[in-house]
Amino acid sequence: MQTHPVLALDGVTLQAGTGNKTIELLRDISFTVERGRTLGLVGESGAGKSMIGRLISGLLPPSFQVAAGRLLFDGADLTGQSAAARRALLGRRIAFVPQEPLSALNPVLSIGRQFAEHLARLGVPDRQRQDRAAEWLAAVHLPEPRAMLRRYPHELSGGQCQRVLIAMAFSSEPSLIVADEPTTALDVITQARIMQLLKEQQALHGAAVVLITHDLHLAAQVCDEVGVMYAGDMVERGPASAVLRAPFHPYTRSLRNSVPALDGPRRILPALPDQMPGVMALAGLGGCRFAPRCPSRDTACAGALPPWHEVGPAHRVRCADACLGADFPPAADVPDGLIRLPSEAPAVLELCDVSLHYAGRRGLFGRPAATIAAVHEVSLTVGPGEFVGLVGESGSGKSSVARLVMGLERPTSGRLLLEGHDPLTADQPLLRALREHVQIVFQDPQSALNPRRNVFSLVTQALEVSGHRVDRPERRRQARRLIEETGLPADCLPRVPSQLSGGQKQRVNIARALCVTPRLLVADEIVSGLDVSVQAQILNLLLRLGRELGISLLFISHDLAVVRYLCSRVAVMYRGRIVETGDTEEVFANPRHAYTRSLLEAVPSNRPPVDLAG
Amino acid sequence: MSGWQSALRAGKVQVGLGLLIILLLVALLAPVLAPHDPREQDILNTLTPPAWDAEGSAEYPMGTDSLGRCILSQVIYGSRTALTVAFAAATGSMLLGCLLALVAGYLGGKTDWLVTRMVDLWMSFPPVVLSLLLMVGLGTGVRNVVLAIVLVDWTRFCRVVRSDVIVTRRRDYVTAARLLGFSHLRTIIREILPAAAPLMITMFSLEMGIAVIVEATLSFVGLSVGADVPAWGVMIADGRGYVHQAPWAMIAPMIAIFAAILAFNLLGDGLRSALDPRLRTSRI
16 A cells, blocks of 8 residues: 655645735645654745644635645545544644643643543543543653643743643644744743654654744754745755755745854855735735845746756755856955954943842731842943843843843842943933933834834934924934934835834834934844844844944843854853853853853754855 | 724714714704793693694694693703713813823822722722712702712723723833933823823713713702703603603603713724724734
């Protein structure tokens, strides 16, 4: 008997009708996943990779329909099956590992209850359910599985919740597991452990895995094969190592090159212009949908969907012929002038043994609970024009440092100096000047921009403050200067934030902070919510601003590679303390603290850092 | 703004607004529309049925009450009382409630605690009993009715708007405004108030409907406007004794109250779903 691949998509085209036009959300997608193999679907948000996950699970809205092609699961076409038949497969033969482990579990039911419900559906007799659940939790290396069954989701960490979900997914011995960004919500060290667990369970049970991720390096590390998605097309497909080592499609190349490396020379990131078209814009895009952003496009690209080209063993690229030979010019190194040595001028920011302790909530009878040290004896200096990185995982106290610097919290002890002055003792006019010289760029551009103001009003918001007030033409002039400096399109002034893309919002956010020409910018995780190609644009913008305006930057991030790209000095935070500080290259090359080492080792991009030949 | 435009296109808002405009015109043009002075008594024609009845006369289109006053004229003039009270009381409770809500939600801490406890305490009184007590203490008259309703209903605004202010307060853009050097007052006016405005307007519309009910309730028990001012509640109370001989003396003001409250509630409900981004359905 002929053996089937577990999952095979054969020229699937997915359409959605909106009003009078139909949009092809997925075009001619083909791939197969064999038993025990892992396929990575890689792409930025909106590329259609989650759409494939929902297509496999049959969770698409009724207005979406498969216009062409077949979706074969174990040799049987799923597209024609009834909803009931599809549902019967889910959770039994096809299992899911979701993106947000905390929200995927019901917060009011214990882990044991939820696991038992799942086992009941699989037909496990009542008496055996608790034992079986405990066995499965033990299999995913959760400590004290019996006790774990009695706990509720909020008592578990994100990584533990994801382990529970992985245990549930594997408990039905499925043939196929679809993992949709299973580690995006987790920090790097937990991510590495979860990925290892996923591989281990897969090897044990021989399931096929479809891993949906935005991280090309992660996919290359854990997958056998990867497919790169762009705007509903699969543009490149092949063995994971080949795609990472020698990507052919211009988009795959830029996806790989947009991520700063953890070692090797620091090169200017080649940022693509613009961004991926949104769903509504897809209707007008025939031919190669990447062409408008492609550095090597020609007339052939606009025609039909380009054909597949075989460029290596099982390595295929969907691109017009012209692109295949074209080479990117090697990226320039980050200019040396950028890394400024601390000069004689007073430091823009100086923290001396600064602590921030929160008193725990007082009980009913006034007994104070234990104090929580969000920041403990932190010392840090940012010189004029210097870019300093502050690294650590969530909850390490990085954002508390930002709040201290901004004056949103008062240090419990220690000294904080802005340009050599203590803001706590400064008189009113000096304090105002000091505060103005330090501006913050917030993490979440959605929350940081008033949805009722337009871009013009947002970027020049600082001019509404008394002492800065200017007349209307001057304000317009300032607004135009700011959007030009931050690379926003000239026609965006009357738009409101909901009409901007994520990257544009973050630019507006930066422009607003630049309005009163600060000396120090505090950037709290400002690129963590952005896609890599947009991230590269914002990073390059910060580099340019530092060079042209001479501002200093305190860059707070969990992403080590990004910090290495931007900052000449780095401080590593762990549980409220700075455990290591020094020149970025020095710290990353020879990490002294065990925590820094584990952080560096957990980053997937640290593995095969192969340079593109040519 | 697209929110307001979509609000005006919503069916509920259109019907509610239409009814409200009719009511307003009736109140404004009362001297022109009413066939009689509402207080004029015609002792010879008491309890006459409406004009369409065989025994009715064209002089009194809706008949007369036990004192021979024209019911239609009373209903028309009664709309003046109802709308005056509705607008004034809703404005007053919105101003008082929202002011306290903004202060409490923005400042937080002890201020917030104090205001919230005050609202809790206030709301633990049954509203009808509280307003009756206030009316007994303040005496009758339109101004005192308005005052009584404001003093009872400000809590409704305060509680709902406060929670909205707290949500907005936590947004980074409010912190950003403070860090740019905005004063507290400017931050509240420029950043927080615009976010709470749709909710305030929606509640204002609903509150007008509530004020009409409260005014009718109070005048029903004779604790509202003076005896010489036409009010729908007073008409119902007067008509109650003759409900078997002349039911229309009660039915006419009831229909008026019904129409007014329907208008305010439709408008409020329509505005709520049109202006609340959480309830707005996406277009795709």
